[in-house]
Amino acid sequence: MFFLNLSAGEFLALLGALGGLVTALYFLDRTRRKKIVSTLRFWTPAHSAEQQQSRRRVNDPWSLLLQLAGLLLLLLAMAELEWGTRERLGRDHVLLVDSSAWSADTAAGTRETVLAREKVVAGQYLAAIPSNDRVMLVRVDGLTTPVTPFTGNRGELRSALAATASSFSALNLEQALSFATQAQTWSNGRKGEIVYVGARLVEDDTSHVSRPGNLRVLTVDANRENAGIRSLSVKRGERESNSWQATVALKNYSSSVRPVRLLTQFAGTRFAPRAVMLKPGEQTAVEYDFVTHTGGELIAHIETEDGLASDNRATLQLPKGGPFRVAVFTDRPETLRPLFTANWRMNVEYFSPAAYSTTKFDADLVVIDRFALSTAPRVASLWILPVKGQSPLPVKTLVKEAVITNWHGETALGGGLHAKEARLPSAEVFEIFEGDTAVASVAEGPVVVARAATASRPKIAAVGFDPLSPALKFEITTPLLFANLLHWLSPEAFRTFELSASSVGGASVTLDPSERAERIRVTDAQGISVPFTVRSRALQFFASRPAIVHVVSDDRERILSLTLPDVAELQWTPPAEVGREVPPASAMLPAAVDLWKWLATAGALCLLAEWILFGRQRSFRFGKNAAAGRGSVPPGSPEFPSRSTPQSHNPQPNTPQPKVMAS
Amino acid sequence: MTEPIVDRRFLERLERLTLHWQKSFNGLVGGHNLSRFSGPGQEFLDHRNFDQGDDLRSVNWRAYMRFERLFVKMFQIEPRVPVRLLLDVSVSMTVGNRPGDPTKFEYARKLAAALVYVGLVRHDSILLQPFSARLLDPFLASGGRHRFQAAEKHLRVLEPRGKTSYLETARQFLGEYPQRGLVIIISDFLDDEDCFRPLQYISDFGHEIMLIQVWGEDDRSPSGKGEMELIDAESGALFKIELDDEARAAYTTSFDAHAADLRKLALRNGGRYAGLSTSMPVDEALFGPLMMIQGG
Numbered sequence: 001m002f003f004l005n006l007s008a009g010e011f012l013a014l015l016g017a018l019g020g021l022v023t024a025l026y027f028l029d030r031t032r033r034k035k036i037v038s039t040l041r042f043w044t045p046a047h048s049a050e051q052q053q054s055r056r057r058v059n060d061p062w063s064l065l066l067q068l069a070g071l072l073l074l075l076l077a078m079a080e081l082e083w084g085t086r087e088r089l090g091r092d093h094v095l096l097v098d099s100s101a102w103s104a105d106t107a108a109g110t111r112e113t114v115l116a117r118e119k120v121v122a123g124q125y126l127a128a129i130p131s132n133d134r135v136m137l138v139r140v141d142g143l144t145t146p147v148t149p150f151t152g153n154r155g156e157l158r159s160a161l162a163a164t165a166s167s168f169s170a171l172n173l174e175q176a177l178s179f180a181t182q183a184q185t186w187s188n189g190r191k192g193e194i195v196y197v198g199a200r201l202v203e204d205d206t207s208h209v210s211r212p213g214n215l216r217v218l219t220v221d222a223n224r225e226n227a228g229i230r231s232l233s234v235k236r237g238e239r240e241s242n243s244w245q246a247t248v249a250l251k252n253y254s255s256s257v258r259p260v261r262l263l264t265q266f267a268g269t270r271f272a273p274r275a276v277m278l279k280p281g282e283q284t285a286v287e288y289d290f291v292t293h294t295g296g297e298l299i300a301h302i303e304t305e306d307g308l309a310s311d312n313r314a315t316l317q318l319p320k321g322g323p324f325r326v327a328v329f330t331d332r333p334e335t336l337r338p339l340f341t342a343n344w345r346m347n348v349e350y351f352s353p354a355a356y357s358t359t360k361f362d363a364d365l366v367v368i369d370r371f372a373l374s375t376a377p378r379v380a381s382l383w384i385l386p387v388k389g390q391s392p393l394p395v396k397t398l399v400k401e402a403v404i405t406n407w408h409g410e411t412a413l414g415g416g417l418h419a420k421e422a423r424l425p426s427a428e429v430f431e432i433f434e435g436d437t438a439v440a441s442v443a444e445g446p447v448v449v450a451r452a453a454t455a456s457r458p459k460i461a462a463v464g465f466d467p468l469s470p471a472l473k474f475e476i477t478t479p480l481l482f483a484n485l486l487h488w489l490s491p492e493a494f495r496t497f498e499l500s501a502s503s504v505g506g507a508s509v510t511l512d513p514s515e516r517a518e519r520i521r522v523t524d525a526q527g528i529s530v531p532f533t534v535r536s537r538a539l540q541f542f543a544s545r546p547a548i549v550h551v552v553s554d555d556r557e558r559i560l561s562l563t564l565p566d567v568a569e570l571q572w573t574p575p576a577e578v579g580r581e582v583p584p585a586s587a588m589l590p591a592a593v594d595l596w597k598w599l600a601t602a603g604a605l606c607l608l609a610e611w612i613l614f615g616r617q618r619s620f621r622f623g624k625n626a627a628a629g630r631g632s633v634p635p636g637s638p639e640f641p642s643r644s645t646p647q648s649h650n651p652q653p654n655t656p657q658p659k660v661m662a663s
Numbered sequence: 664m665t666e667p668i669v670d671r672r673f674l675e676r677l678e679r680l681t682l683h684w685q686k687s688f689n690g691l692v693g694g695h696n697l698s699r700f701s702g703p704g705q706e707f708l709d710h711r712n713f714d715q716g717d718d719l720r721s722v723n724w725r726a727y728m729r730f731e732r733l734f735v736k737m738f739q740i741e742p743r744v745p746v747r748l749l750l751d752v753s754v755s756m757t758v759g760n761r762p763g764d765p766t767k768f769e770y771a772r773k774l775a776a777a778l779v780y781v782g783l784v785r786h787d788s789i790l791l792q793p794f795s796a797r798l799l800d801p802f803l804a805s806g807g808r809h810r811f812q813a814a815e816k817h818l819r820v821l822e823p824r825g826k827t828s829y830l831e832t833a834r835q836f837l838g839e840y841p842q843r844g845l846v847i848i849i850s851d852f853l854d855d856e857d858c859f860r861p862l863q864y865i866s867d868f869g870h871e872i873m874l875i876q877v878w879g880e881d882d883r884s885p886s887g888k889g890e891m892e893l894i895d896a897e898s899g900a901l902f903k904i905e906l907d908d909e910a911r912a913a914y915t916t917s918f919d920a921h922a923a924d925l926r927k928l929a930l931r932n933g934g935r936y937a938g939l940s941t942s943m944p945v946d947e948a949l950f951g952p953l954m955m956i957q958g959g
Contacts, residue, residue, distance in 0.1 A: 034892045038755040038767075038882050039853040040902045042917035043893065043910075 015075055019068055026064050066610035073603030077596040090132035091192030092150050094180035095157075097122055097164055098198020098220075100141040101504075101565035104166040105199070106307030108221040113307075115166050117220040118197045122161055124582045125195055125218065126154055132594065133192060136183055137161060140176040140198075142169025142505045142566065143544045150187050168310065168504035168546055170203040170568040181212050193579075203505075203568040216579040225254040227278055228311025229564060232300045233500035234318060244318065246288040248300045252278035253567060261303040262286055266318070267296030295319050300501075310565045314501040317548075317561070324490055327361045329353050330369035335468050339482045345494070346486075365490050370466070380459040380489045385466050388428060393449050393462045396431040399424075402442040407477075413439045413450055413484050417477055425471060428464035439481070448481065450488060461485045491555065498558045503566035504546055509539040515553040523550050668776045668815055673946055680781045680949070682789075684744055684845040685933060686871045710734045744844050746782055746789045747870075749836070750775050750818075751850030753795040753827040758896045759851070759879030760941050761886070767877045768823045770941045771849045774875065777949055778847060779804050779814045790840075791817060794832045795825030798839070826897040827854040833861035843869035852876050852925055855898060859928055866932035874929045875953070876922060876938045883918050883940070885911055 103115035110117060126135065134150040137160050147160040180194040193214050199222040230249040252258045258278050264271040274286055298316045306312070326348045330336055333350035340348040351359055353371040366377040372390035381392070388395040404422040408414035417440070429445040432438055438446035447464035451457075463485075467478045487494050511520070517534040522541055524530055525548040532541035539551060543562045551558040574580075713722060713733035726734045756768035765773075775791065782789040788805035791814060792798055804814040827850070836846075846865055852858050852874070866872050885906065893902040904910060922938050929936035937956045939948045 033887065033889070034894060035885075035887060036758050036894045036896050037885070038759045038851055038879075038896055039855060040893060040895050040900055041853070041855055042914050042921070043902050043904060 070606030077599035093192035100171040232314040327363035501561040505566040759882035829861035872934035
């Protein structure tokens with residue numbers, strides 16, 4: 001017999017203190033209370049004889065005994081008294097069930113998956129431990145996820161175990177063991193075992209992982225006869241606007257040579273299958289070049305006989321391609337042509353100004369060179385020397401022989417523009433409003449202005465001078481200014497896409513030196529921000545489950561399809577001294593008998609009996625007294641009848657007498 | 664602003680009440696009772712033959728014209744009975760009430776104010792005479808209802824103090840007020856000494872006594888149970904007791920017997936008695952038990 005929460009000394013001290021308090025309260029309850037009265041003349045000596053009783057005398061010994069007994073039993077219940085030895089006390093175990101990517105592989109020598117086998121082994125362990133042992137079930141893969149608290153409810157544990165499914169990430173053993181150790185410390189119970197059930201396949205070296213002394217490893221070996229896709233990446237070709245380059249990385253995880261047939265298709269079109277012979281542990285890359293201007297799904301699939309099917313297929317969603325269409329309305333196309341040929345993603349068409357209203361054109365950007373329009377274009381537009389009075393941006397004044405005094409380098413549009421005192425034979429000075437961006441200014445005001453798009457109006461940029469005039473034609477600033485304006489008007493034309501499919505878990509993207517960390521956004525497919533870090537030009541984030549993540553910087557977008565399993569390649573070897581088998585039920589000591597429920601019930605019964613026998617009577621009497629409060633005379637008194645019959649104060653109502661008061 | 668002891672609505676209800684007494688007192692007394700003596704007054708009583716020295720203004724000249732004899736008209740005297748209200752302001756008047764009930768002192772003060780107003784409405788003169796161990800400063804209320812505020816102010820400033828001594832009070836009262844009249848005593852009559860003898864003295868002296876006993880519910884039926892120390896509010900005397908149902912019942916019986924003795928004393932001497940609990944509102948007591956009580 002032992003107390004779970006208290007030592008015998010602590011228990012006795014607590015009992016003594018509370019028992020003394022109860023006894024003191026008992027006597028205090030019976031202490032004479034003082035009361036001031038109008039007179040003492042009606043208290044007879046017969047009453048005073050009763051006062052000879054000592055206040056220290058226990059009038060209701062059974063009441064006190066029942067109270068003390070109830071207190072004792074309740075204290076014992078609170079101390080969780082158990083019948084047995086301390087060694088039979090229940091313990092707290094942490095059961096780590098490996099749900100990493102390898103748990104979906106076929107278990108060695110069986111047709112079951114590793115996870116199904118793990119569930120069987122974990123169930124055997126739960127059956128072997130004593131019934132009053134508590135277990136916390138934890139699912140471990142790339143993340144450590146507690147599924148249940150410490151509980152003795154085997155049904156709850158088995159339900160949680162049955163609901164466990166394989167994930168796509170690799171096992172993080174260090175994190176799992178660290179969590180289990182902390183959980184046992186925080187449980188404040190008797191420490192049990194930390195039991196790992198799984199294939200022991202980890203991604204990183206585990207030599208530095210500290211292993212708790214109470215560790216038990218129940219290994220469920222995986223077949224590991226697997227070959228799979230490690231990654232699938234796609235990027236645009238450098239020379240042609242619609243060309244793409246896809247790379248599929250394949251790996252053989254097994255210990256034998258495996259033939260693999262790689263099938264690839266895009267938007268329903270199959271590419272020629274390729275047969276690859278992979279040596280044990282070999283990883284190879286297969287490249288495809290293809291040209292398309294449409295979007296679609298790129299699928300890479302391998303045909304091989306293995307147990308892990310989740311890495312046999314990778315998909316990528318390619319964005320809609322196609323060139324950026326620019327319509328230039330000018331009467332000097334040859335002069336403007338060099339400005340637009342620098343970017344091969346642009347498909348530029350030249351029209352005469354008169355064709356604006358007569359020709360049907362389809363463009364993403366319109367360039368208006370020195371003429372007025374009756375109707376404004378519905379797409380982004382770049383105006384060169386617009387006609388005063390019909391300019392989309394109001395022209396404030398015309399100036400002659402002006403000098404550009406300020407290239408607004410603090411804005412993105414003015415970046416890199418540093419021409420010193422560029423002289424303009426004539427220029428239009430624009431009036432700017434809130435939201436407008438001045439790119440270049442003369443003394444009288446801005447001469448290059450950009451106006452951002454609104455819901456009803458596309459982007460507009462206007463150049464208030466002729467950049468191709470003989471004075472400016474050979475300035476290096478001119479193509480840079482156009483490049484900046486075109487980049488601002490149509491950033492999509494300059495953005496490069498990189499798409500890759502890789503494994504779930506930690507992802508790393510190498511950034512270009514020009515990419516600034518504060519201008520990078522990382523979002524998932526729903527547009528929700530994903531936390532990331534940038535360290536040494538490497539952007540890192542973690543995905544615990546399959547996801548599509550967009551990494552967007554200034555003119556670059558990377559789409560990472562993290563849908564492949566993170567297949568670990570190393571096998572962890574636990575120390576030789578740890579237990580490796582499910583312990584037999586006989587090895588566990590029988591459980592101690594828990595008595596607190598019975599003790600609590602008995603204590604409550606004692607207090608209930610005390611109340612029925614003594615307390616209820618007391619409260620009943622008090623209640624009766626209170627009920628007799630507001631009547632002046634009890635009904636039974638002949639001299640003072642009840643208040644409802646005040647006239648009966650006079651015992652002789654029929655005697656004719658004058659009245660004291662009369663109306 | 665100080666709250667009045669009795670509110671206006673209650674005063675309006677009191678307008679229709681009158682103080683009555685039963686005795687006929689020797690000498691000129693006042694009030695509304697008819698007297699057997701003739702004298703100056705408003706109500707015609709009788710005629711008699713004119714004697715030398717009679718006031719010519721009382722001659723009935725119409726009768727002289729008819730009978731050629733001089734008759735003098737006699738009028739009924741308007742009695743002036745002194746009404747004296749003895750109000751107990753001892754410390755015992757502050758205890759004995761149950762929570763929520765007014766104290767006996769508050770109750771008695773309100774009752775006294777109501778009785779004074781009733782007297783003032785009928786142009787009676789009422790002497791307010793507080794007492795505890797001895798008579799305290801009196802106040803004569805007379806001159807009609809508009810003098811009520813002064814009487815109320817006098818009542819408001821009264822504070823409970825001292826120990827009750829009926830013997831000393833009666834001795835002083837009889838010495839200071841030899842003229843007989845109606846004596847209304849509002850008290851709990853719960854002194855440690857005998858209150859009956861002094862009351863008998865007052866009655867024997869020719870006064871008509873009207874005893875209004877005010878008690879709190881706790882005075883008559885003490886609450887509580889178990890061992891208690893009872894402390895006399897006036898003397899500070901201590902009485903230890905194991906209070907149970909039996910003791911409480913015996914106490915109540917003694918209290919009722921005391922009240923019955925008071926009533927007998929009043930009735931025996933031609934006076935009246937009323938016992939009022941503070942749990943009964945004053946207006947209810949005035950228009951109930953006090954209107955109904957009868958003398959012996």
